[in-house]
Amino acid sequence: MIALNTSAVAWVLFALISIGWVSYFVLNQLSARRELGSEVEMAPNRKPYYDDEVLEGRRLERMQILGVLLLITVVVGLPMAWAFEPSRQAGAKAGMTERFRWWGEELFKPTAELGFNCSGCHGGMKATGGQAPYAVTDPKTGEVKSVTWYAPALNTVFYRFSEEEVRFILNYGRPFSPMSAWGSPGGGPMTVQNIETLLVYLKSIQVQPEGCLTTDNFVKDADPFVCDGGTVPQTNKTDIQSAVDAYLTQHPGASEGEALFNLDLASGAYSCARCHTPGWSYGSPGVTAQGAFGWNLTGGATNAHFPNEQDMITFIKNGSANGKKYGVQGQGSGRMPAFGHLLTDEQIKAIVEYVRGL
Numbered sequence: 001m002i003a004l005n006t007s008a009v010a011w012v013l014f015a016l017i018s019i020g021w022v023s024y025f026v027l028n029q030l031s032a033r034r035e036l037g038s039e040v041e042m043a044p045n046r047k048p049y050y051d052d053e054v055l056e057g058r059r060l061e062r063m064q065i066l067g068v069l070l071l072i073t074v075v076v077g078l079p080m081a082w083a084f085e086p087s088r089q090a091g092a093k094a095g096m097t098e099r100f101r102w103w104g105e106e107l108f109k110p111t112a113e114l115g116f117n118c119s120g121c122h123g124g125m126k127a128t129g130g131q132a133p134y135a136v137t138d139p140k141t142g143e144v145k146s147v148t149w150y151a152p153a154l155n156t157v158f159y160r161f162s163e164e165e166v167r168f169i170l171n172y173g174r175p176f177s178p179m180s181a182w183g184s185p186g187g188g189p190m191t192v193q194n195i196e197t198l199l200v201y202l203k204s205i206q207v208q209p210e211g212c213l214t215t216d217n218f219v220k221d222a223d224p225f226v227c228d229g230g231t232v233p234q235t236n237k238t239d240i241q242s243a244v245d246a247y248l249t250q251h252p253g254a255s256e257g258e259a260l261f262n263l264d265l266a267s268g269a270y271s272c273a274r275c276h277t278p279g280w281s282y283g284s285p286g287v288t289a290q291g292a293f294g295w296n297l298t299g300g301a302t303n304a305h306f307p308n309e310q311d312m313i314t315f316i317k318n319g320s321a322n323g324k325k326y327g328v329q330g331q332g333s334g335r336m337p338a339f340g341h342l343l344t345d346e347q348i349k350a351i352v353e354y355v356r357g358l
């Protein structure tokens, strides 16, 4: 806001100075022409100059006043420039961010609009979740079949991953999935700066959280986004409860934890099964939680890694961080997302109880 005012002041000054110069030029021209006429009688350099009376009186005073005015300009102008410098810098930074957002948006667009078609797979420019055609090769038989793979909503991605983790995903993609490596570090077509512009664009489309204690509790610059005491609707398409209800209607007798673990991807919700159950993302699920991109959670290994249930709850709330210890002797990679901002504490507890019984 102040930054805008600063440029407004600068424009006014610029206009005043320009008008000043133009009027000076015009007036000078006019007076010169008048003088030309008088040259017929006497050359200008032979005209008698002001007498002492004027030179030491009126004229001297005028020059002194002019000097004082210029001095005031310097004395007031310099501190003013200094005072406005922070807001000018903030304005420059905001301008740069806005340009990065715009460049990222261009990259995100469909192929027909010369983008890289992130929007085509991820559900439009707001990335509310979509699908991607893909060919999977059976690792055992080598048989190839074409499938449709659910691409997650990205308008909540900064609530589950830190900026560094999203950068990693964009650079290296997700192996054995339609999400290819996009950044040059992973062998993809995009420069390091392209990836940075995409990160800025993705930040700009994140959904606003619901139920934050106050709006001050929503920290958009935090890494990842933080909202104390509230949760984020998983996508714009659905709220979690109706997806849970739909699952429970389809699977009578299932627990709420099971429903949350297996949330229907078509609804755009983000579940555990998408990473921990093989084949889940393309509609031919194998044994629940037997491990795919995320690890096998069945057969007691997980419980051995988390003898204390509360530790497991904390892990799922915060996700894993690269190099950081979790459970008894686990070391995270940053690829397990945080669910603390997407689900309530009770929902996470229900999931944990379900997983511990697998």
Ligand code: HEC
Residues within 6 Å of the ligand: 107, 108, 116, 117, 118, 119, 120, 121, 122, 132, 149, 150, 151, 152, 154, 157, 160, 166, 169, 170, 174, 177, 178, 179, 180, 182, 198, 274, 281, 293, 337
């Ligand atoms: C061909 C379709 C396709 C295109 C194009 C594509 N993605 Fe993806 N993306 C996917 C799929 C599918 C997944 C989920 C993979 C999985 O199941 O682990 C994914 C996962 C992601 C994730 C991880 C999200 C999460 O929370 O797990 C991010 C971030 C992402 N994509 C960003 C992008 C960006 C940015 C672009 C454009 C440069 C892009 N994607 C282009 C299909 C695509």
Ligand code: HEC
Residues within 6 Å of the ligand: 261, 271, 272, 273, 274, 275, 276, 293, 294, 295, 296, 297, 301, 302, 305, 312, 316, 320, 321, 327, 330, 331, 332, 333, 334, 335, 336, 337, 339, 351, 352, 355
């Ligand atoms: C984007 C994919 C992804 C999703 C979604 C995901 N996980 Fe994970 N999960 C992982 C990965 C990868 C690991 C391995 C740890 C690492 O690399 O940091 C992991 C590890 C774990 C572990 C530790 C396993 C062990 O024995 O050490 C548990 C428990 C777990 N996930 C539970 C869940 C639950 C519950 C959900 C849903 C609320 C979930 N995960 C959703 C990818 C995912």
